[in-house]
Amino acid sequence: MFAERMRAVWVIARRDFVAVVFSKAFIFFLLGPLFPIIIGFFAGAIGASVQHDLDRAVIGVAMPARDGDKLIMARDAMADHMTGGVPDMVVIDRLRPGEHFDARAILKKRQLAAVVTGTLDAPVLTATQGRIDDWRGMVALFAARARSSEAIAYPDVRADVVITSAAHEHNGQVVTAQAGQLLLFLLTMLLAGMVLSNLVEEKANKIIEILAASIPMDALFMGKLFAMLAVSMVGVAVWGTGYGMMVLAGARSIPLLATPAVGWPLFLALGFLYFAMAYLLLGSMFLAIGGMANTVREVQTLSMPATMMQLIVFFLASFALARPGTWIETLSEVFPVSSPYAMLAHAAEHPAIMPHVIALAWQGLWVVIMVRGGAMLFRRTVMKSGPGRVRKRAANRAGNRAGQPA
Amino acid sequence: MGKEADVPQNDPPQDLAIEARGLVKRFDGTIAVDGVDISVPRGAIYGVLGPNGAGKTTTLRMLLGIIDPDAGYRRVLGTENPTEVARRIGYLPEERGLYPSMKAYEAIAFLAALRGVPLAEGRRRARRMLDEYGLGHAADRQIRQLSKGMAQQVQLIGTLIHEPDLVVLDEPFSGLDAINQGRLEQLIRGLAARGATVLFSTHVIAHAERMCDQVAIIAGGKVPFAGPVDVARDRLRPQVRLETRVRDGIWRAALPTDARCDVKASGSAFWYFTLPETGVEPLLRALIEGDAGILSLSIERAGLHDAFVAIAGEAAARALEEHREEAEILAKKGRR
Numbered sequence: 041m042f043a044e045r046m047r048a049v050w051v052i053a054r055r056d057f058v059a060v061v062f063s064k065a066f067i068f069f070l071l072g073p074l075f076p077i078i079i080g081f082f083a084g085a086i087g088a089s090v091q092h093d094l095d096r097a098v099i100g101v102a103m104p105a106r107d108g109d110k111l112i113m114a115r116d117a118m119a120d121h122m123t124g125g126v127p128d129m130v131v132i133d134r135l136r137p138g139e140h141f142d143a144r145a146i147l148k149k150r151q152l153a154a155v156v157t158g159t160l161d162a163p164v165l166t167a168t169q170g171r172i173d174d175w176r177g178m179v180a181l182f183a184a185r186a187r188s189s190e191a192i193a194y195p196d197v198r199a200d201v202v203i204t205s206a207a208h209e210h211n212g213q214v215v216t217a218q219a220g221q222l223l224l225f226l227l228t229m230l231l232a233g234m235v236l237s238n239l240v241e242e243k244a245n246k247i248i249e250i251l252a253a254s255i256p257m258d259a260l261f262m263g264k265l266f267a268m269l270a271v272s273m274v275g276v277a278v279w280g281t282g283y284g285m286m287v288l289a290g291a292r293s294i295p296l297l298a299t300p301a302v303g304w305p306l307f308l309a310l311g312f313l314y315f316a317m318a319y320l321l322l323g324s325m326f327l328a329i330g331g332m333a334n335t336v337r338e339v340q341t342l343s344m345p346a347t348m349m350q351l352i353v354f355f356l357a358s359f360a361l362a363r364p365g366t367w368i369e370t371l372s373e374v375f376p377v378s379s380p381y382a383m384l385a386h387a388a389e390h391p392a393i394m395p396h397v398i399a400l401a402w403q404g405l406w407v408v409i410m411v412r413g414g415a416m417l418f419r420r421t422v423m424k425s426g427p428g429r430v431r432k433r434a435a436n437r438a439g440n441r442a443g444q445p446a
Numbered sequence: 447m448g449k450e451a452d453v454p455q456n457d458p459p460q461d462l463a464i465e466a467r468g469l470v471k472r473f474d475g476t477i478a479v480d481g482v483d484i485s486v487p488r489g490a491i492y493g494v495l496g497p498n499g500a501g502k503t504t505t506l507r508m509l510l511g512i513i514d515p516d517a518g519y520r521r522v523l524g525t526e527n528p529t530e531v532a533r534r535i536g537y538l539p540e541e542r543g544l545y546p547s548m549k550a551y552e553a554i555a556f557l558a559a560l561r562g563v564p565l566a567e568g569r570r571r572a573r574r575m576l577d578e579y580g581l582g583h584a585a586d587r588q589i590r591q592l593s594k595g596m597a598q599q600v601q602l603i604g605t606l607i608h609e610p611d612l613v614v615l616d617e618p619f620s621g622l623d624a625i626n627q628g629r630l631e632q633l634i635r636g637l638a639a640r641g642a643t644v645l646f647s648t649h650v651i652a653h654a655e656r657m658c659d660q661v662a663i664i665a666g667g668k669v670p671f672a673g674p675v676d677v678a679r680d681r682l683r684p685q686v687r688l689e690t691r692v693r694d695g696i697w698r699a700a701l702p703t704d705a706r707c708d709v710k711a712s713g714s715a716f717w718y719f720t721l722p723e724t725g726v727e728p729l730l731r732a733l734i735e736g737d738a739g740i741l742s743l744s745i746e747r748a749g750l751h752d753a754f755v756a757i758a759g760e761a762a763a764r765a766l767e768e769h770r771e772e773a774e775i776l777a778k779k780g781r782r
Contacts, residue, residue: 051560055556246541246542249537249543250539250557253535254537
């Protein structure tokens with residue numbers, strides 16, 4: 041019976057896989073991730089340009105002539121030794137003794153981030169509160185340097201670089217865990233949603249009844265899930281190959297992530313397995329929900345809550361990542377739908393293998409439960425009676441014929 | 447299986463392809479099928495006859511294991527779980543359906559694969575059967591490119607491709623023109639001739655009467671009659687049609703009280719009545735001795751239609767007739 045069921049799964053999976061992969065729509069599906077990359081590229085370029093303009097902050101200096109020049113010389117001398125953005129300084133006015141300068145008025149007229157007035161002994165910084173917080177200390181340093189008549193020799197600091205530290209390594213692994221979760225979430229979101237509309241074709245083409253009469257319904261569910269999993273593998277392989285080619289061509293760089301606790305080979309293998317589990321768990325749920333829909337429009341209506349549910353699961357796993365050792369982390373690792381995300385993060389941070397064996401078995405059990413439950417629900421609700429149109433007419437007739445059953 | 451299952455204690459007779467007892471199905475609190483009993487002998491052509499909404503499709507779906515009954519017992523090809531013998535069953539649902547993007551021969555091979563035929567073998571058989579049905583030219587065309595009639599034939603081939611022991615057809619004649627209905631009748635007889643059991647539902651009494659060894663009459667979710675067609679017809683007394691030269695005479699006392707009379711312009715009279723329990727001989731003797739002048743006499747056995755009216759009631763018969771007319775209109779529209 042098991043072999044018979046697996047054969048049925050294979051027949052359905054093969055049909056669906058061929059139907060999807062050899063369709064024109066699949067090309068667009070493969071091109072899908074290109075669009076956010078292109079949009080990201082342009083948005084990034086525009087954003088960088090805008091940021092560059094914004095970052096060119098200029099501080100105006102309106103001091104007695106010698107003080108202003110000294111301050112700018114001090115700024116130029118120290119800027120090379122300071123990391124981060126050191127704003128430009130320009131003399132906007134050389135004041136005569138006793139002359140008053142209205143810094144507030146000039147800030148309204150000219151494109152200046154701040155204005156320094158007063159003297160080197162008592163400089164005044166006029167700017168918004170944020171700018172003052174950022175630059176107050178820096179202006180004091182420049183003024184102190186400008187007041188000093190002696191040449192200051194900056195000693196050379198010898199660098200003693202260590203590969204890593206405990207804190208750095210842990211932080212790096214957290215970043216790796218986050219990156220793994222994010223990638224897993226993006227892939228699952230991209231692919232699991234496809235199964236929502238998977239049974240609409242069978243229902244719309246009225247082939248569902250033949251399938252239901254020929255094979256067990258859970259074999260139909262399983263076949264569809266595995267077909268879509270295989271389709272997603274094709275997608276991941278194509279995207280991975282594309283990314284690899286871009287890296288080789290020098291267009292993109294490999295993100296530098298800290299080595300996960302279980303090592304890269306096992307982490308990648310677990311990533312693959314957890315992706316399959318996350319996909320199968322969410323996919324079986326979506327398949328069951330989508331199975332209730334009769335039209336594409338109904339599927340579209342269902343897709344919003346389904347996406348929201350995916351987001352909640354992802355947020356739970358991400359939230360748990362920041363709270364190691366708490367009940368939230370345990371919950372996210374045990375709750376079947378969030379378990380793949382949480383356990384992938386676990387693999388990045390902890391070297392133990394056994395929890396993954398247990399987690400995969402647990403998730404696999406839930407895949408079977410969800411598939412069987414979904415199939416049962418679908419079987420109960422999908423075949424209620426004969427064709428709708430004729431049934432409706434019969435009901436109308438029955439209504440016309442007072443007191444007589446249709 | 448339902449909790450109220452009336453499971454036969456002894457092994458079921460081996461010559462039954464289908465045996466169902468007390469099948470009940472409710473949908474949202476409404477009873478669709480209410481205690482259906484059916485016994486389909488192996489090798490028989492068996493009709494489920496009833497108007498639309500009577501519970502035919504639901505009964506077939508329960509027998510095939512597509513849905514489970516809320517109560518009752520079913521045994522199909524020797525097992526209580528029909529999905530175990532799905533490979534030996536061919537099913538043509540009332541709502542025909544195929545994947546539109548599949549080529550005709552691929553669609554048939556897919557249906558064969560669902561029933562356990564290897565894909566390569568299914569493709570080979572599909573091409574051969576398409577040739578046999580005169581559709582060889584359409585083998586490589588997508589289903590969406592075929593006419594409705596051709597697609598129906600492709601689906602029928604897909605139903606039979608795995609040479610099933612039991613063929614279940616839900617309203618197989620609907621949507622077919624007269625020529626294709628005749629072909630289908632031939633095909634069904636051919637299936638039975640090679641030993642397959644054919645169970646089909648229909649709302650057309652003529653099809654059931656012409657083809658079936660046995661019928662189940664279903665109305666309002668119940669089966670008031672299930673058995674040989676002859677037994678159904680024998681539920682009614684034969685009708686007598688008598689033509690006499692004269693209208694009146696002492697012989698009239700021998701006619702049953704329900705006799706109706708039509709007087710013709712020539713003076714002769716037609717009499718219609720149910721054959722009396724005593725038979726035709728006493729009546730004939732009275733007619734001859736009374737000098738009624740018998741011009742013609744015929745005794746007609748009741749048809750299945752009359753039997754249906756008597757068994758299922760006038761309302762069900764009227765619904766059956768309306769459904770037939772409706773289906774004919776839809777079939778004409780579909781052909782256009």
